[in-house]
Amino acid sequence: MSASNENIKDMIGQQYKDGFVTDVESDSFAAGLNEDVIRALSAIKKEPEFLLEWRLEAYRHWLTMEHPEWAFVEFPKIDFQEISYYSAPKSMADGPQSLDEVDPKLIDTYNKLGIPLEEQMRLAGVAVDAVFDSVSVATTFKEKLYEAGVIFCSFSEAVKEHPELIKQYLGTVVSQYDNFYAALNAAVFSDGSFVYIPKGVRCPMELSTYFRINAANTGQFERTLIVAEEGSHVSYLEGCTAPMRDENQLHAAVVELVILKDAEIKYSTVQNWYPGDENGLGGIYNFVTKRAECRGDNAKVSWTQVETGSAITWKYPSVILRGDHSVGEFYSVALTNNYQQADTGTKMIHLGKNTSSTIISKGISAGHGQNTYRGLVKIGRKAENARNFTQCDSLLMGDQCGAHTFPYIETKQPSATIEHEASTSKISEDQLFYCMQRGISAEDAVSMIVNGFCKEVFKELPMEFAVEAQALLGISLEGSVG
């Protein structure tokens, strides 16, 4: 292998920085899954009857479902009876009322991750919901947001405080029967975030949820629901990390977005779950269902994701474009290194007239990484003048990795315009040599080139996240001048 390939390897193969374990006493369920586990979970959360019923329906349906095998990923069969479905720090049992009552070890965990929970420490523009294993530890700026009419709290709290909203919207975008992992999530989800933006409100700050898996042998099953009422606007960010462990851990989340007339949601993810070691040992299985529905005319949603972590990523943030003139966007960077596998993409389902969607996918494969783009563009009978533009670019580093593209198109409307562009490239020795001849070090040159490759996606991220994403790829910010 040539020197520059070594450089690429070193660059991409940086140490996982967030792999520490927080030493807290936890209340965890014994491993195993049955109706009693679900009843116990629901009881801890003091949930209303309707929600328990909904979970049980999901569970009973899940029992009849087969594990899906169509993704381009390989892993040993998961034994769902070996997973613990609930784990929460003991100190959270009495439900601390304010941050002062939260175990300092938990606050410290987030400090280490660069997410201080004290409001005065936070960058003023971002509110955070911090989820630790199965519970939300704290949500910042709740009061300030409430003044603007915005509800931002943990899912458990929303179930208690706003059951009518939960009842109205839960499962309306991703039903409790939707797919194998979505049904499992519906049965056992433990916490997550809830956001409600009332009519005409532009959320005064960025909202974010930070997911942390800490306990061993547990699964994290969170559920996020965001409702943007008519004419409202919100930008939401999501980050995730986990300790380094030799065992694989399951993370099966569901995210539902409801966007009404003239409303807009920007949803950004920087996913950095532990990816496993260089031999493919350990790491998170990240099997996620994310879907948005543009219910009203002119509704707009964009999914932006930077997926660098997880042993396996399997997710397709999708948009149902029901309202006329509604707009769906998907911007994705997925990096797989060592033995990581990613099968990710999107579904754009055009139902309304003049709906449009944009898909920009950038896959980077290094080491033995396997990177698959899988996307569906579906144009319904009534979706006159629907438009889609898809661009899938793959960047390969080395010759052991793979990039695969599966674009599916189904159209029942002759007036639709669908464009698809795809490319596969390697970081060329010529590019590296050229940059290095100009005095740019090998690592900086690689990160500059990778950064350039991802630019169209990074520019969609909120500034703060763009910085984090670039740092994650070992990339110094392509500055404000660029």
Add this chain to the structure above:
Amino acid sequence: MLKIENLHVRVEGKDILKGINLEINAGEVHAIMGPNGSGKSTLSYILAGREGYEITQGSISFHGKDLLEMSVEERAWAGVFLAFQYPVEVPGVSNIYMLKAALNGIRKHKGEPELDAMDFIASVKSKMKDLDMDEKFLYRAVNEGFSGGEKKRNEILQMSVLEPTLCVLDETDSGLDIDALKIVSDGINRLRDPARAFVLVTHYQRLLDYIKPDFVHVLANGKIVKSGGAELALELEDQGYSWLEDKKAS
């Protein structure tokens, strides 16, 4: 400044350079001419440190140091600049970003602080003006979609921003129309300095109408077969390369 002694280079089992000797002092301009395939680009790449060449004999010293021991970046930091015959495209990376990364890389290794962003942009813009380049090129991806002439001008822009001491220009004149050739030559002439040396690699003599060399060397079949003053270029213009090659062969 630069001393090449008995340099032999092999590429993929084939001997390309077969004993080059060349000494270049600060302030001098050397033209290296020769037919296609004679090894001009190979020599340029060797100076810049490109991989894939086997140096079977000889040595190169630069400011008294062993150039062949230095990595590509180290050579750049030490003041070696290669204007590429075929400048490389770097999609998604803006020209200004790359210039800044390059200059700061070099400054860092000289122990100098990073340049103030405003001063930097102002100085780049004034250099672009000299090269008759539109400011919009600053924000375009490096060389992507540039015409041949625009790419060559961009090389000279980089050279004038980075202020190297040894400028190797590989066929910078090819692909330029007469107006562009004049602009580029003026750009190069502006950089002439008692502390700086130039190696102009060219197939044609016309560049030398604009940039008067102190020495002209003719490279054929991997060797310098003739050296002389500026007048040698004119002789070549009249007679072509074949008389030299024939002489060598006989």
